[in-house]
Amino acid sequence: MAQESHSRKSQTVKFRDHIVDIQTVIINGIECLRLRDVQLRFDTVRAFQIDNVQQAFVYDETGKNSRPLRIVARVDKVVEAVESMKHSSNDTDDQLNRIEGKIDRIDNNVQEIMCRIANVMRQMYQLHEYTTPRYFFILPAKHSDIKAIDFVQNWFQTHYKLYFLCECSHDPKEMHVAPHEGYSIKKGRDFVVKYAPYLRTTLQIVQVLLSVGGLVIPQLGNAARAINNAVPSRFQDPKYYKDMQQQLEMVDNLLNKVDNQRNHAGASVTDKQKSEGTPLQGAELREIQTYLELVDDKRSLGNLYRIVTDDGYVRWVCLQHYDDISFNNEMSKYINEFEAMGGKFDQKTKEAFINQVNITSKNVEMMCKALGKGFNIVKLICRECSIDEDDLEKLLDIIINRSSIRCLNMGSIRVRNFFGITKYTCQEMVAEFNNQTMKVRFCNNNQ
Structure with missing residues (x-):
């Protein structure tokens, strides 16, 4: 069995655009660079080369690679760590997938813009054409x-x-x-x-x-x-x-x-x-x-x-x-604005969900206006969001006194002070509104 002893020497190793020094070890009197030490930093490495020549691992008299896998250190040279073609291909595939994802997102954005332009053009045409009732x-x-x-x-x-x-x-x-x-x-x-x-x-x-x-x-x-x-x-x-x-x-x-x-x-x-x-x-x-x-x-x-x-x-x-359609158009605008800020709204269940969103004063102003105008949300769920303390007070006032919300569920909400520093975190709160009564639970305790 190979005898290992550690030294303070190191081998310069290059992997892609990264250059690091990795400590070498003395095994059977020979200074070596172990593969596993390099893999601790770059887990896809499978071989080494110096001056574009792949280095053979140390082997015994029968030609079998010795354990642990290692090469003779060359502290006067830079050893280039090499990954297998399989992993390189996988990385290329990942890059291609990311590029395709970006292209899909760009294509979706272009399609959305084209739909908006088509709607505007249709509206301009119809406003010009239909100045008289048709039926x-x-x-x-x-x-x-x-x-x-x-x-x-x-x-x-x-x-x-x-x-x-x-x-x-x-x-x-x-x-x-x-x-x-x-x-x-x-x-x-x-x-x-x-x-x-x-x-x-x-x-x-x-x-x-x-x-x-x-x-x-x-x-x-x-x-x-x-x-x-x-x-x-x-x-x-x-x-x-x-x-x-x-x-x-x-x-x-x-x-x-x-x-x-x-x-x-x-x-x-x-x-x-x-x-x-x-x-x-x-x-x-x-x-x-x-x-x-x-x-x-x-x-x-x-x-x-x-x-x-x-x-x-x-x-x-x-x-x-006219009043009904105007109201529906106004509500559609609020839904679009709510989803643009990162929220989701289910028009069937009337449940709204906000997750991992930095809720700004502009967002709160939009939500307060929408709720006050009749935006029908039955349940509002907020998870892992952050909000200013003053904005939270405004939003809660609207929710409690002038909205259709019957249940407010908040979890892991970071509340910021005037300087933008987290003042406290609301771990879990559920508020239920029924007529003129309100039940609030903090961490499963009724208050």
Whole structure:
């Protein structure tokens, strides 16, 4: 067995960009550098070389490497520690993986930026195009007999009124008539001929609404009742529904006759395709106002208000849904800001989670504003965060007195003083709020 004795000499060893001195040992009278001593500093090293020549480990008379693995020290030279190609390949793979991860993150950021640009461009286009509500239909102003339109010359003798629909949903079954008495149509024959293709599409929406009893605003509270008072009485009387169905059939027959006249007149293929319900463009929508009598001075057609959704689309909605959509857009903005500061929010459970975040005064200001405006968080969990003492007091005041939070769970929260130095650490605290009572537990003790 080899006899080892330690000396104070050392061997200079280079590994990659690192140069260190490692103590040598005397084994059987020979000064050596042991592999295991080098591996304590650089665990992937498998061999040594001097002047680009790999050094053989000390071996016995049979050619078998002696234990421990070692080379003869060359204190006058720098020994280069070498790792196996396998480990080098693994390091290269790790570097490539890190590069690919960075590329993925950059690509995701680019995609997010492109989506934002697309939303802005869509919003700019829609704001320019849709300065008039898009969904409207017509009905005879008074009860009329279907036979009244049997002849083309009788089209203009029937007095029609135009009604707008509130664009409160992409689902036609959830739309409703705008809270307005309707507009009398001038040049009824010209209007019907021009807009017949589009009226056919909106007529189908109204027929669906009538079939599900959803033509009027759903009764969701005082605001809905107030708006419903402005809806024409003919749409609120259940007894009128059957008569309205007949009036819709009359309009449907009228549109059929317009199509027949267009076909007899030799309409082009383009005109026929348009008659299948091609959406109206901005100029055509804006022209509608020239056919209406007594257009509102405030240009809020049908008492509808234009709003932009958070995905960049323009809608025309009643006052009730205007408030609802504005509120939802505002809440979406707060959720995005909360997640931008490092938090996570589950919209199903209404639980918010903040982990390992340095909560700044700006973050606290945003959270206080959001909670005060109705950001609905039921449970707030904070873990391993830091916050200034004054900011913590502000946040707790809002949480306790002006928020929907029912449970606050804090653990390992470092509270800083004015100078930014940790004053104390809240190891564990759970606060539960119920009506006007509050229960607080510190380290499983009720207080």
